[in-house]
Amino acid sequence: MDQQKVDMFLMNFGKYFEGYQLTQIRDRLLQLDESKFVMLQAANLKDPTITLIISIVGGSLGIDRFFIGDTGLGIAKLLTCGGLGVWTIVDWFLIMGRTREVNAQRLQQVFF
Amino acid sequence: MSRRSLYALVLLLSAAGWGWVAFNAAAAGSDGMDPGARHGSPGFPASRTMDAPSDRLVLPSPCPFRLATGLPCPSCGTTRSLLALADGDPADAARSNPFGFPAALALLVLPAWILHDLLRGGDGFHRAYGRTEAVLRQRPAVALAVAAVVIVNWGWNILKGV
Numbered sequence: 008m009d010q011q012k013v014d015m016f017l018m019n020f021g022k023y024f025e026g027y028q029l030t031q032i033r034d035r036l037l038q039l040d041e042s043k044f045v046m047l048q049a050a051n052l053k054d055p056t057i058t059l060i061i062s063i064v065g066g067s068l069g070i071d072r073f074f075i076g077d078t079g080l081g082i083a084k085l086l087t088c089g090g091l092g093v094w095t096i097v098d099w100f101l102i103m104g105r106t107r108e109v110n111a112q113r114l115q116q117v118f119f
Numbered sequence: 120m121s122r123r124s125l126y127a128l129v130l131l132l133s134a135a136g137w138g139w140v141a142f143n144a145a146a147a148g149s150d151g152m153d154p155g156a157r158h159g160s161p162g163f164p165a166s167r168t169m170d171a172p173s174d175r176l177v178l179p180s181p182c183p184f185r186l187a188t189g190l191p192c193p194s195c196g197t198t199r200s201l202l203a204l205a206d207g208d209p210a211d212a213a214r215s216n217p218f219g220f221p222a223a224l225a226l227l228v229l230p231a232w233i234l235h236d237l238l239r240g241g242d243g244f245h246r247a248y249g250r251t252e253a254v255l256r257q258r259p260a261v262a263l264a265v266a267a268v269v270i271v272n273w274g275w276n277i278l279k280g281v
Contacts, residue, residue, distance in 0.1 A: 067183055077120070078255040078262055079248070086194050086218065086269065088182050093135040097128070105120070 008039045016047065023052050023110045035118050046117050052110045055103040062102045066095040071102050075109045122245040126233050129244075133230045140201050140226075147202065193273040196281040197222055216281065217272060 013036040017029065024032060053075050062071035067089030072081035089095035120128075184192040200219025203212035212219045232244045255262050 076256065077252070079252050082255075082262075082265060082269075087132075087136075087222075088184075088192065088194060090132045091135050091139050091181065094128075094132055097131065101124075101128075105124075108120070 008036050008041060008044055010037065012044060013037055020052060020110075023055065023107060024114075025104075025107050025111070028111060032114065039118065043117060047114075050113045050117050052113060053106050055106040055110075058106045059099070059103050062098050066098055066102075067092070071098060075102075075106050077105070077109075120248075122242050125245055125248060126237065129229055130233055133226060136222075136226050140198065140205070143198055144202055144205060191273075191276040191281040193269045193276060194218055195276055196279075201226075214279070216276065 013033060016036060017033060021029060058071055058075055061074055065071065067084075069081040069084030069089070072078075072084055084090060084094055084098075087094070090097070180186070180195065182192050182195055184190070185195060194216065196216030197218050200212040200215035200217070201223055203209070203215055204219055204223050229244070236242060236244050
């Protein structure tokens with residue numbers, strides 16, 4: 008993929024990943040062929056900040072977990088009323104990191 | 120999710136669950152409270168329904184849904200169910216909320232499984248969790264079935280006046 012497109016992707020989606028992963032991601036993107044560019048758009052990456060807001064607003068219903076695709080944990084969180092409130096609070100701190108992890112996994116699937 | 124984060128999260132949640140049940144058991148025991156008045160709704164006379172929410176628990180219900188709407192949520196009654204199981208009364212547990220059974224199972228099995236994995240350096244629970252998530256993601260029918268069960272139980276909760 009050409010450098011301009013790669014840089015544009017990183018400008019838009021840099022925050023979606025952990026900082027230390029960005030060089031690796033950039034290298035893989037540069038090696039990727041053009042046809043995969045469309046797949047990149049369809050990777051369904053989630054914005055960690057939006058996820059955090061969802062967690063604060065609807066965390067006790069597990070909506071944040073459902074949003075990033077952790078369906079099983081979402082159901083468990085919902086049924087335990089946000090893990091008796093404990094999980095709700097814990098997730099306020101964990102959810103952004105978890106979202107970035109999920110994004111990295113989804114990006115890996117595009118690479119292969 | 121990494122093995123370490125998953126195990127830490129589930130152990131923390133199990134500890135919170137055990138603490139919550141133990142707290143309620145201890146408080147209810149020391150107060151020596153009476154079951155008190157029972158209430159119900161049409162078709163479910165009081166004699167067949169649950170203790171009123173405030174009777175066996177020490178605190179007002181922690182459920183945000185109930186605080187907001189006055190109606191029980193799908194898991195309301197689970198604490199009472201667990202307390203009933205601890206007292207050796209599965210019938211009462213089922214009447215409070217059948218979710219008490221899987222909850223009791225989870226509280227007993229999950230910490231033991233995780234500790235076993237940590238001591239033996241295995242990742243059985245981690246892999247089982249991965250398989251469950253995969254199934255839920257790839258076969259929406261399963262997730263829908265779970266949702267249906269939850270909603271039916273919710274309806275029953277409302278009828279019972281949990």
